Amino acid sequence: MIEITKNYLKDIWPKRPLNSHKGTFGRVLIIAGNKQFGGAGILSATAAVYSGAGLVTLATDPINISAVRASLPEAMVIDYQNHDMLLALISNTSVVVIGPGLGTDETASSIFQFTLDNIPASTPLIIDGSAIDLLATKSFKFEHQPTIVTPHQMEWQRLSEIKIAEQQPSTNQKLADKLNLHVVLKHPETEIYSNQKIYQIKAGNPGMATGGMGDTLTGILSTMICQIPNLSNALIAGTFLHSYTADLIYQTDAVVIPHRLSHALPKTLKKLMP
Ligand SMILES: NC(=O)C1=CN([C@@H]2O[C@H](COP(=O)(O)OP(=O)(O)OC[C@H]3O[C@@H](n4cnc5c(N)ncnc54)[C@H](O)[C@@H]3O)[C@@H](O)[C@H]2O)[C@@H](O)CC1
């Protein structure tokens, strides 16, 4: 297990070249937020914008659209059931996130299958939240590469069938390899299983135990994947940035509010960049 501290990452933070424009920093598509869990989509998109993605689009239930425009005007937003628009976006994006607050009903299942059917070969796909539960039902045709899953322990239990008490690194790694997945297994000192290696994030705190914190992580990971060419490094950097920013907030605050974490990201990134 490789322990990840600030030092490990010092040379891999995304730099902003002088000769650049929004296209340089990646297009992120986040498919998230049903009628009940609209906030999850907004939190994920907020984290993508504040971690520095060039262009962020949220595909969500139409009931959430005006809230997205009001709370995050930097993001574009579409109705996730508009197949033509969704297809156009999936075909022309640097990374796709699917799952935060998506739900597991028929609408969610059909959007998930549509995404799996249409994502171009080699576009990175991050599967989080409800979409992990859909994947765990094993009723989806699924071979896409590269795919990243970001389960908490209960979601990993559902997907891997390894009980939480038995989720040991060697057992987890075997399953990650078998399923051909990069796995960000979330808990205190989150572990990352990627390309036959295991990394452990030496940051984070109990102030993070609040709804929406994982949705925020997926947004950060999507940006890092756009900007850091090595996928394992992108996952390590994004997960560390999330927990490290939370630690800075926890020095003065008892609870780390997810959207406040996102708002702190530009300053933390500036600190971490060489
Ligand atoms: N504002 C919103 O709209 C929010 C929407 N959310 C979405 O709601 C959907 C359901 O997700 P949930 O995670 O709430 O529900 P789940 O039913 O998947 O899991 C939650 C339960 O798992 C158990 N658990 C065990 N180990 C855990 C660990 N290490 N971390 C977290 N939980 C652990 C806990 O008992 C917890 O109550 C997801 O799509 C999620 O993205 C949540 O992100 C909360 C905020």
Ligand SMILES: Nc1ncnc2c1ncn2[C@@H]1O[C@H](COP(=O)(O)OP(=O)(O)O)[C@@H](O)[C@H]1O
């Ligand atoms: N006690 C804790 N210590 C460190 N990190 C934590 C703790 N509790 C939660 N987290 C972090 O918060 C996030 C929670 O993710 P998740 O359960 O998916 O949240 P949600 O779905 O509500 O957005 C993960 O990144 C996890 O590592």
Ligand SMILES: [Mg+2]
């Ligand atoms: Mg979650």
